[in-house]
Amino acid sequence: MKVALVLDYTLSMQSTNGAIAAMEAAAQNTLLSALNEDALVSVTEFHREDFEATQVVPFTVDRAYTRERINAIQSEVVQGFSAASRMFDAV
Numbered sequence: 001m002k003v004a005l006v007l008d009y010t011l012s013m014q015s016t017n018g019a020i021a022a023m024e025a026a027a028q029n030t031l032l033s034a035l036n037e038d039a040l041v042s043v044t045e046f047h048r049e050d051f052e053a054t055q056v057v058p059f060t061v062d063r064a065y066t067r068e069r070i071n072a073i074q075s076e077v078v079q080g081f082s083a084a085s086r087m088f089d090a091v
Helices: 019-034 063-078
Strands: 002-008 040-046 054-060
Touching: 002 019, 019 063, 040 063, 054 063
Parallel strands: 002 040
Antiparallel strands: 040 054
16 A cells, blocks of 8 residues: 655644644644555645655655654755745645
8 A cells, every 4th residue: 555645734734733734743643644554655745836745755665754744744854944835736
C-alpha cells in the first residue's frame, strides 16, 4: 500500500488556533500508527500560492523519519512565510 499525505500549512490553517498541531498530530499519531509496517508513506506540504508544493518525505516505511520530517516542516520549509492555498496544485 502507498499513502501520500498532503499537509496544508497555508495562512488559513496558520490563523486557525490549533489547526496545524491537530493536523500534524492526526498524521503522526493516528494515520501512521494505523498503517501496516510495510505500507509506504510520503509527505508533501503546501504553504503559499507562489511556491510549488514540496515533497518533504519520499515514499518510505520509516515512521520515525516521517514523524521527524513532519515536525521540521514549519521551521525548515514554511519558515513563517505562509499565504493563500494551492491545495489543488498540491494534490
